[in-house]
Amino acid sequence: MPISIRLPEEIEHRLNELAARTGRSKTFYATEAILEHLDDLEDLYLAEQSLIEVRAGRSETIPLEEVMRQYGIES
Numbered sequence: 001m002p003i004s005i006r007l008p009e010e011i012e013h014r015l016n017e018l019a020a021r022t023g024r025s026k027t028f029y030a031t032e033a034i035l036e037h038l039d040d041l042e043d044l045y046l047a048e049q050s051l052i053e054v055r056a057g058r059s060e061t062i063p064l065e066e067v068m069r070q071y072g073i074e075s
């Protein structure tokens with residue numbers, strides 16, 4: 001699915017330079033950057049949402065000791 005993004009002038013210049021020096025497309029590098037950070041962003045936002053649910057009393061936590069005991073992990 002095509003997307004369009006506006007980049008700050010300095011970032012666009014750096015991206016153009018990198019693409020020109022390496023012979024790869026700007027799209028290649030934009031995709032690489034997104035893939036590199038997408039997992040981290042998903043983890044961050046999902047963790048934040050989970051914290052909101054716990055603080056609002058809509059979700060419960062399990063003590064680490066209980067999880068370790070369930071899976072036979074010694075501390």
